[in-house]
Amino acid sequence: MNEARKEFIKGIRAEIPILIGVFPFGLIYGALAVNAGLKTIEAQAMSVLVFAGSAQFITAQLVGMGTPxxxxxxxxxxxxxxxxxxxxxxxxxxxxxxxxxxxLLSYLLTDEAYAPSILHYEEGGALDFKHWFLLGAGIGLWTDWQISTAIGVFLGAALPANLSLDFALPLxxxxMIxxxxxxxxxxxxxSSAGVVALFAHPLPYKLGLIVAALVGIAVGMALEGRKSAEATR
Amino acid sequence: MNDIWLTMLLGGLITFGMRFSLIYLFGKFEIPEALRRALHYIPPAVFSAIIFPELFLSDGALNLSLANAKLLAGLLAIVVAWFSRNTLLTILLGMAALFLLQSL
Incomplete structure (x- = not known):
């Protein structure tokens, strides 16, 4: 077995525990996306085009709310x-x-492929074929995500719409957080982002979400800055 | 082309662009410190901005009453998430609580 193939298989192996954890997420995403009003093909296409779990969950939610x-x-x-x-x-x-x-590797670069890869790279050793490791981890996750999305879409379409399933998204x-x-x-x-979101909710185009997120980020950074300023004093 | 396809195509392109950016530009550009720190607060800020209205608003108005099933189920889910750190358990118990409260 050559070095490239060895690294590729190592990457897949390192990804396996993560695949088990991600699979239910793909199921939930698929089911919720069709429940939020996406067509089957759209829900699946998002897993291919965007290929980023949390962004897909949020987009499904926003589609359901009629966001521009x-x-x-x-x-x-x-x-x-x-x-x-x-x-x-x-x-x-x-x-x-x-x-x-x-x-290719950038397309496959998700949280879940990054985590084992950076650990593997930081171990050092011969780096000549290490891109194959990320390829293995990335393709493993990609396949897992597409299959779980497809099954979720199939299950979601079969469920009645009045089950309040959309509540699984905020849950x-x-x-996660x-x-x-x-x-x-x-x-x-x-908390500040959450409270601002309540008051900014009536803003048009669902802009309240963006405003609230920016306020939350600013509050977090300001408090962190004050803390580190105190620490150096 | 409708909004969903446009969103997915542009969103996908931007996501790819961000993943590709520094792998491509390695050595030519460094992430500013402020951006690096801001990144850390994006998930809590964005997720909370989605969660709070779902729990606290009913038809756009603040609803802090005990009749707000989503608020109660959400609070339960927060407690479960904090102690179990288990995603599936949190979702399942939260949904179970919602169904139960709605059928009362």
Missing amino acids: ALVMVLTIAVVNLRHMLYSASLAPYLKDVSLKWKV TFIA VPTMKKFPTIAAA
Whole structure:
């Protein structure tokens, strides 16, 4: 077995535990997307075109609320900004691969493919074939996400619409962020964004969401800045 | 082309662009410190901005009464999420609570 193939398989292996955790999310996404009013083909196409879990959940929610395209695109951009961090963090390890590889690996660069890859890269060792590791992790996740979306779409279409299933979306977000509420600036960012969202709700084009998110981010950064200023004093 | 396809195409392109940006520009550009810090607060801010109206508003008006089933189910889900740190459990118990409260 050559080195490239070995790295590829290592990448898939490292991804397997994550795949198990992601699968139910794909199911829920697919089911909710069709419940929110997306057509089957649209729900599946989003998993291919956007390929980013939380952004897809939010977009499904926004489609259900009749949000204009521009606000949805802005929201996707804000929610996915963190991918720039992953891009920066992996860049030194991928600087010598061809442009085609860079394009392919960038398309596959999700939270879940990044996590095992950066750990693997930071271990060091021969780096010549390490892009194959990210390819393995990325393709593993991509396949998992497409299949789970498809099954979710199928199940979601079969469920009656009056089950309040759309409530699973905010519940999903609660499950994702509540465990991260550890430091005061994070808690303050979340609560201020939430409260502003209540008052900004009547704004047109669902702009309240963007306003609230920006306020929350500003509050978090201001409090963090004050804390670190105190620490250096 | 309708809004959904436009959103998915543009949203997908932007997402790809952000993933590709620094892998492509490596060495030519550094993420400013302020942006790096801002990134950390995006998930709590955006998610809360979606969660709060879902729980606290009924038909656009603040509803803090005990008859607000979504608020009660959501608060339960927050407690479950905090103690269990288990996503599926949080969703399942939250949905179960909503169904139960709505059928009362």
